[in-house]
Amino acid sequence: MYTIHGGKDMEEIELTHLSGHKDSRPVRIGNGAADHLQLDIYGELLDFVYLSQKFARPLGYDMWLAVRDL
Numbered sequence: 333m334y335t336i337h338g339g340k341d342m343e344e345i346e347l348t349h350l351s352g353h354k355d356s357r358p359v360r361i362g363n364g365a366a367d368h369l370q371l372d373i374y375g376e377l378l379d380f381v382y383l384s385q386k387f388a389r390p391l392g393y394d395m396w397l398a399v400r401d402l
Contacts, residue, residue: 377402 335342344362352359381391381399391399 374402 340363342363344360344364347359347361348357350359351357377399385391
């Protein structure tokens with residue numbers, strides 16, 4: 333996340349009045365997420381695999397092994 337001036341120094345703030353996914357807390361905004369482990373790309377990959385299997389050509393065995401090994 334960058335500021336409108338291109339800087340990366342943004343204060344991380346806790347939003348105590350909000351709850352996150354499945355009521356997780358604390359909810360934070362700011363640039364602290366840049367230091368956290370980000371796993372959301374795996375969900376994007378699985379969504380792609382599912383949709384390509386459903387609407388396009390199925391993955392070959394070798395490609396499935398490559399995806400599985402990730």
